[in-house]
Amino acid sequence: MKRTSRRDALKQLAAGSLAAGTLTSLSSFTENKMEETYKLKGNINHSVCQWTYNFLTLDELCVEVKKLGLKAIDLIAPKDWPTLQQHGIHCSMCYTAGKISLTEGWNNKEFHAGLVKDFTETIPLVAKAGYQNLICFSGNRKGMDDETGMKNCVEGLKQIMGLAEQHNVIIQMELFNSKVDHKDYMCDKSAWGIELCKRIGSPNFKLLYDIYHMQINEGDVIRTIQENHLYFGHYHTAGVPGRHEIDETQELYYPAIMKAIVATGYKGYVAQEFRPTAKESKDKIAALKKAVKICDV
Numbered sequence: 631m632k633r634t635s636r637r638d639a640l641k642q643l644a645a646g647s648l649a650a651g652t653l654t655s656l657s658s659f660t661e662n663k664m665e666e667t668y669k670l671k672g673n674i675n676h677s678v679c680q681w682t683y684n685f686l687t688l689d690e691l692c693v694e695v696k697k698l699g700l701k702a703i704d705l706i707a708p709k710d711w712p713t714l715q716q717h718g719i720h721c722s723m724c725y726t727a728g729k730i731s732l733t734e735g736w737n738n739k740e741f742h743a744g745l746v747k748d749f750t751e752t753i754p755l756v757a758k759a760g761y762q763n764l765i766c767f768s769g770n771r772k773g774m775d776d777e778t779g780m781k782n783c784v785e786g787l788k789q790i791m792g793l794a795e796q797h798n799v800i801i802q803m804e805l806f807n808s809k810v811d812h813k814d815y816m817c818d819k820s821a822w823g824i825e826l827c828k829r830i831g832s833p834n835f836k837l838l839y840d841i842y843h844m845q846i847n848e849g850d851v852i853r854t855i856q857e858n859h860l861y862f863g864h865y866h867t868a869g870v871p872g873r874h875e876i877d878e879t880q881e882l883y884y885p886a887i888m889k890a891i892v893a894t895g896y897k898g899y900v901a902q903e904f905r906p907t908a909k910e911s912k913d914k915i916a917a918l919k920k921a922v923k924i925c926d927v
Contacts (some may be wrong), residue, residue: 639681677901692717735769737779757797768817807846836863859894
């Protein structure tokens with residue numbers, strides 16, 4: 631199977647458009663049960679990240695997620711919102727309309743002018759479309775110390791926060807791991823991101839807490855969520871190691887994590903962002919259905 635990454639997906643977008651006791655419970659999702667009609671419990675709002683299922687067209691993905699009972703897709707740019715709307719699918723996390731870079735972000739003043747322009751243009755579009763979440767990135771360190779990067783992020787982001795508050799749009803900076811997938815990325819620890827939230831001081835700036843990334847960089851996932859959930863506005867999933875299925879093959883027990891999220895009173899979306907290992911499209915869709923059921927506590 632060809633390995634893809636979100637960075638690869640963004641390049642295409644820019645160019646063209648656990649313990650043995652846990653194993654038993656996870657293994658109980660058999661192939662026969664996967665074929666049964668499953669009704670979601672309603673405690674978790676489920677979504678899926680488009681780039682991990684980009685072997686399907688967006689139209690095809692919309693059809694499949696509706697079959698699974700999902701109501702939203704993550705990480706869609708404005709040009710593709712009409713496709714979602716045609717299918718009655720919500721965009722649970724938006725990209726900006728302009729250039730998207732994971733490495734050239736708010737921690738570098740050199741990029742502030744372009745970022746401010748891009749976000750200023752996109753924030754009203756997000757609100758007009760009936761969406762709320764708009765993703766952003768710290769960018770890579772490139773030799774910069776974390777405090778300087780923090781100050782630069784605050785200086786740049788404060789230029790757009792008034793507009794975000796006016797339109798009730800939440801700017802969400804994603805936490806990435808810098809050990810495996812995103813070498814040198816600055817916002818790679820929840821403590822750094824939380825301090826950034828505090829300095830910006832707006833209810834419209836939060837963190838996208840990626841469970842996969844934070845398990846790799848720092849672990850202690852459930853306690854971190856319990857103690858800091860007020861700063862987390864969105865969640866992503868994936869299996870560790872490998873960023874594959876969230877089943878019995880990996881080290882995180884997602885039912886417990888989801889229960890911890892629900893217990894905080896969180897009402898936003900949890901988006902599946904794992905790379906399915908199956909070769910056939912139907913089996914990849916089955917893996918998504920299984921992941922949703924595992925997370926549907």
